Amino acid sequence: MRSDRGSEAARRRPRHVLVAIGDRGRAESLARELAEHPALVAATLGDLDAPAEADLVVSEHAPIDATTPHVVLGGDAAGEPNVLAVLPATAEPDLVAAAALLVAAGFRVVAPIEAPGEAGDGAPARVRLSPRESEVLALLADGASNKIIARRLGISQHTAKFHVASLLAKLHAHNRADAIAIAMRNGLLMV
Amino acid sequence: MPIPTLSTLSAELAGLARAWGERVACIQAGPGRTASGIHWREGLVVAPEEAIERDDGIRVTVASGTGAAAELVGRDPSSGIALLRAPDAGAPEPRPPAGPVEVGSLALVVGRADGSLLAGLGVVAEAGPAWRSMRGGLIDRRLRLGIDLDARAEGGAAVDPAGALIGMVLFGPRRRALVIPAETIERVATTLADMGYIARGYLGVALHPLGEADGPGAIVTSLDEGGPARAAGVLLGDIVRTWQGEPITEPRDLARRLGPDSVGTRVALGCVRAGQPLTLEITVGARRHG
Numbered sequence: 001m002r003s004d005r006g007s008e009a010a011r012r013r014p015r016h017v018l019v020a021i022g023d024r025g026r027a028e029s030l031a032r033e034l035a036e037h038p039a040l041v042a043a044t045l046g047d048l049d050a051p052a053e054a055d056l057v058v059s060e061h062a063p064i065d066a067t068t069p070h071v072v073l074g075g076d077a078a079g080e081p082n083v084l085a086v087l088p089a090t091a092e093p094d095l096v097a098a099a100a101l102l103v104a105a106g107f108r109v110v111a112p113i114e115a116p117g118e119a120g121d122g123a124p125a126r127v128r129l130s131p132r133e134s135e136v137l138a139l140l141a142d143g144a145s146n147k148i149i150a151r152r153l154g155i156s157q158h159t160a161k162f163h164v165a166s167l168l169a170k171l172h173a174h175n176r177a178d179a180i181a182i183a184m185r186n187g188l189l190m191v
Numbered sequence: 192m193p194i195p196t197l198s199t200l201s202a203e204l205a206g207l208a209r210a211w212g213e214r215v216a217c218i219q220a221g222p223g224r225t226a227s228g229i230h231w232r233e234g235l236v237v238a239p240e241e242a243i244e245r246d247d248g249i250r251v252t253v254a255s256g257t258g259a260a261a262e263l264v265g266r267d268p269s270s271g272i273a274l275l276r277a278p279d280a281g282a283p284e285p286r287p288p289a290g291p292v293e294v295g296s297l298a299l300v301v302g303r304a305d306g307s308l309l310a311g312l313g314v315v316a317e318a319g320p321a322w323r324s325m326r327g328g329l330i331d332r333r334l335r336l337g338i339d340l341d342a343r344a345e346g347g348a349a350v351d352p353a354g355a356l357i358g359m360v361l362f363g364p365r366r367r368a369l370v371i372p373a374e375t376i377e378r379v380a381t382t383l384a385d386m387g388y389i390a391r392g393y394l395g396v397a398l399h400p401l402g403e404a405d406g407p408g409a410i411v412t413s414l415d416e417g418g419p420a421r422a423a424g425v426l427l428g429d430i431v432r433t434w435q436g437e438p439i440t441e442p443r444d445l446a447r448r449l450g451p452d453s454v455g456t457r458v459a460l461g462c463v464r465a466g467q468p469l470t471l472e473i474t475v476g477a478r479r480h481g
Contacts, residue, residue: 025342025366029223138478141391145263146246148387152480161246175244177268184442187397187412191446 014041015104018054020064021073030058033093034100056104058096060089071099071109085109127170129188136163137189141180203352204299208310211301211348213284215308216277217252218261218346220244227302227309227347228275229359229376230283237380239346239361240266240273251277252303265383269328269391269450270375271361274383289355289373294318298336300360300368302347309347313338313368315357327391327450331378334358334370382451390477392449392456394420398431400441407438408463409445419476426464433461449475 017034019027019042027044034042043054057068061075063083070082073096074089085099085108099109129137132153139149150160164176171188173179183189216228216236221244228238228251236251243249243263251261256279264274294315302309316337322330334357336349342362349357349370358370382389395418398409408430414421431439434448435458448458453475460471 023365025362028342032223135480139388139480142388142478142480143266143268144388144480145265147263148265151387181443184446187399187442190395190397190413190415190418191393191442191449 014039015055016053017042017056017058017100017104019044020057020059022060030093030096033097034058037097037101040097040100040104056100058100069103071096071103127186127188129167129170133163133167133170134188136160136167137179137183140164140167140176141189204310204312207299207350207352207354208301208308210284210354211299211350212303212308213254214286215254215301215303215348216280217258217303217305217343218242218275219250219252219258219305220248225304225343226345227304227343229346229348229356230280231274231376231380232384233282234276234278234280235264235380235384236261236275236277236280237346237359237376238273238275239359240268240271241361242346243273243275249275251275251279252305253277253280254303255279255281265387265389267328267379267383267389267451269324269326269389270330270379271324271328271371272359272376272379272383274380287353287355289357290351290353292318292332292334292351292357292372297352298338298357298370299350299352300336300338300340300344300347301350302341302344302360304341304343309341309344311338311340311344313340323447323450325447327447327453328379329375329450329452330371331375332372334372335363336360336368336370338368340368389451390454391446391451392453392475393478394418394425394445394449394473394475396420396425396431396445398442398445401430406432407440408432409439409441417479419473420460423460423471423473425460425462425471425473428464430463431460432463432468433459435459436461 017040019031021027031042031044034040058071060073062077063070063080069084071085072083073087077083078086084103146160150157168179171179171182173182214230218226218228218238226239226242228236231237246263249261250258252258259279261275261277264276266273296315300311313336317335319333322333345362347360349360356373358372361369363369395415396411397413399412401408411429454477457474462469
């Protein structure tokens with residue numbers, strides 16, 4: 001029983017993640033995303049309070065040592081024994097955080113996860129927009145807010161918000177700018 | 192023995208930061224870090240467009256306030272400007288008139304984080320003529336600062352040594368500090384305040400890029416019957432190869448050239464129809480909504 005309690009304590013201890021990537025802005029946003037999870041404490045190479053020993057490292061292209069478990073972004077380091085996850089170089093912070101949690105829990109992420117947007121544009125081959133969705137899309141292309149969309153189309157803000165959300169979902173878009181780009185590439189939005 | 196010039200410089204910078212601290216806001220409009228914004232007119236704050244990740248749940252803190260819900264008035268991704276209505280923001284302090292901006296001159300950037308003021312000192316590293324953004328916006332001057340800046344100061348005010356506003360700082364690729372000039376902010380924010388959005392140029396065509404081997408060009412796959420392209424004689428299946436002589440390979444190339452200032456201009460569209468080249472003159476329109 002003692003050892004069980006001990007391992008539980010070890011499991012509860014937050015895992016220290018060191019984000020060792022060059023782009024400071026990206027490193028900071030990754031560290032913030034990781035730190036959102038109660039089981040993780042994140043630091044970047046530039047932080048004054050970075051722990052001396054990390055339980056897990058997020059690095060670019062290659063691991064920074066041969067023993068600490070790693071989540072590596074980009075590159076071809078999947079063969080290294082301490083590299084437990086390889087993600088695309090452009091992986092979104094939430095994806096990296098998910099991989100870090102799995103690796104911290106002792107799992108290995110074997111198949112490279114494809115980042116959205118890397119395999120084509122992610123939009124299904126044949127998307128059809130309703131006339132209302134097309135109108136909403138045209139307003140989005142001019143940078144209109146939900147309120148302006150509602151006013152121009154004579155609908156409630158709540159309905160406008162609903163149409164925007166369904167449009168993003170249909171196009172597999174992360175945000176408005178993404179939706180416009182995908183729609184344009186797929187001939188759904190006239191220029 | 193103090194060095195008078197150094198302490199004078201320091202005191203002047205601190206004075207500038209203090210004065211501009213009254214005119215900058217902290218913007219929370221997404222799950223991540225905060226950004227800064229500039230108190231533009233009574234009740235209105237200018238913010239970096241990319242920082243406004245959502246339409247509602249935006250919070251703005253001005254010098255006099257403790258943070259209050261703000262409303263998105265409009266956004267212009269082509270110039271990186273968003274306009275927010277913040278009830279806490281009264282009439283802004285009057286600002287000194289803008290002077291010329293010379294490369295090599297000093298610039299102080301002032302921003303606001305949750306409970307603190309942010310500042311950075313740098314030089315105007317690049318000063319050039321008007322340029323066009325990747326999304327087709329006309330930016331009145333090319334200005335870049337050589338500066339080390341806190342990420343939360345994006346959207347902050349770049350100020351010259353006389354205390355005049357040079358513009359709003361935005362991060363470009365590799366976190367280069369670009370400045371959207373004060374005159375661009377004035378122009379864009381005025382339209383956003385009046386209209387709520389900025390009409391971009393519109394031809395009324397949907398395009399699909401040609402294959403690699405077929406050279407540059409995009410085929411017209413859909414046509415707005417009431418649009419400017421149809422009125423100028425563009426037909427379904429025409430291949431658009433050039434815009435004012437510059438190659439077009441995908442819809443984005445066209446969209447880039449259809450910034451807000453393209454509306455009403457006349458352009459030559461180089462097309463191929465049934466193997467024969469032809470040039471069509473089109474007057475760029477604006478989208479009709481609703």
